[in-house]
Amino acid sequence: MSGTSAALTPPAGAVAPVRHPDAPAPGELLGAHYEQCFGCGEAQPHGLRLQARAGEGISLTAEFTVQPAHQGAPGLAHGGVLATALDETLGSLNWLLRTVAVTGRLETDYVLPVPVGTVLHLEAEVTAVAGRKIYSRATGRIGGPDGPVAVRAQALFIEVKTEHFIDHGRPQEIRAAMSDPDPSRRERAFEVNP
Numbered sequence: 001m002s003g004t005s006a007a008l009t010p011p012a013g014a015v016a017p018v019r020h021p022d023a024p025a026p027g028e029l030l031g032a033h034y035e036q037c038f039g040c041g042e043a044q045p046h047g048l049r050l051q052a053r054a055g056e057g058i059s060l061t062a063e064f065t066v067q068p069a070h071q072g073a074p075g076l077a078h079g080g081v082l083a084t085a086l087d088e089t090l091g092s093l094n095w096l097l098r099t100v101a102v103t104g105r106l107e108t109d110y111v112l113p114v115p116v117g118t119v120l121h122l123e124a125e126v127t128a129v130a131g132r133k134i135y136s137r138a139t140g141r142i143g144g145p146d147g148p149v150a151v152r153a154q155a156l157f158i159e160v161k162t163e164h165f166i167d168h169g170r171p172q173e174i175r176a177a178m179s180d181p182d183p184s185r186r187e188r189a190f191e192v193n194p
């Protein structure tokens with residue numbers, strides 16, 4: 001049983017997404033955008049460390065292995081953690097558009113329980129763009145990339161200016177990210193997503 005709210009149905013004027021000429025090539029690992037990101041950062045001991053790889057068009061694949069720190073019920077992934085994996089995967093699509101955007105709405109279907117130790121194989125694509133609104137969907141499979149669907153999501157990301165993060169983030173983390181000696185890490189922390 002699943003349903004999508006009207007807010008996630010692209011309006012009549014929506015257009016097909018356009019891959020940015022500087023988008024990472026198909027097959028390229030995207031890498032963490034911010035080392036402290038709970039979804040993909042290497043510096044978060046209990047983070048998901050999700051790894052996303054560019055696909056064709058505006059699509060990508062990603063993998064995340066459920067750790068003991070991600071449990072809800074004994075031996076099973078917490079639903080919020082699975083939503084995070086979907087959110088991170090969908091957010092990574094913005095690298096292919098090279099648009100700075102944040103999650104406005106995320107709707108998730110939980111189809112199968114996901115045990116600790118499982119590799120969740122995710123795939124995601126942008127389906128439409130309407131002004132600042134980016135419509136996308138994702139699935140997560142277990143038992144291999146062609147295994148059964150365990151989770152599904154549809155999302156609406158909203159394009160924002162870089163100032164969104166400067167204006168709303170806690171100053172000490174912003175200062176730390178801005179003073180990173182590596183210019184590409186400095187840029188990635190703010191340019192595409194939080």
Ligand SMILES: CCCCCCCC(=O)SCCNC(=O)CCNC(=O)[C@H](O)C(C)(C)COP(=O)(O)OP(=O)(O)OC[C@H]1O[C@@H](n2cnc3c(N)ncnc32)[C@H](O)[C@@H]1OP(=O)(O)O
Nearest residue numbers: 007033087088091092102103104105133156158160193194
């Ligand atoms: C590689 C990186 C991966 C990272 C993955 C992780 C991504 C994240 O988790 S981001 C963090 C979570 N998200 C947030 O913190 C966002 C918090 N929300 C906000 O800041 C604001 O509400 C924001 C920016 C989304 C929208 O505010 P604002 O810029 O004022 O836009 P606003 O005018 O309200 O809305 C713009 C359009 O979007 C629509 N919209 C906004 N929010 C929603 C929503 N929740 N549901 C449906 N539609 C929405 C509006 O109806 C409006 O539509 P239209 O243009 O047709 O009238």
